[in-house]
Amino acid sequence: MKAEYDFSKGERGRFYNRDAVLSIPVYLDADVEQVMRQLAEQTGQDVEKLVNDWLRNSIYLIQSVQPTIQP
Numbered sequence: 001m002k003a004e005y006d007f008s009k010g011e012r013g014r015f016y017n018r019d020a021v022l023s024i025p026v027y028l029d030a031d032v033e034q035v036m037r038q039l040a041e042q043t044g045q046d047v048e049k050l051v052n053d054w055l056r057n058s059i060y061l062i063q064s065v066q067p068t069i070q071p
């Protein structure tokens with residue numbers, strides 16, 4: 001690593017994108033992941049779609065009981 005770096009020719013905000021969407025990774029516990037993979041295999045779906053569908057259904061269920069929670 002250099003002791004000093006020259007940023008005099010740098011351009012502020014060059015890589016900034018206001019419309020960029022950040023996808024946050026979600027890590028499942030090993031036992032949950034195993035069950036999700038088995039279910040995905042049995043149903044022919046992607047694990048991501050299966051998990052998203054399950055979470056979406058849980059959100060709808062929670063909202064039906066506590067309508068103040070918004071996604």
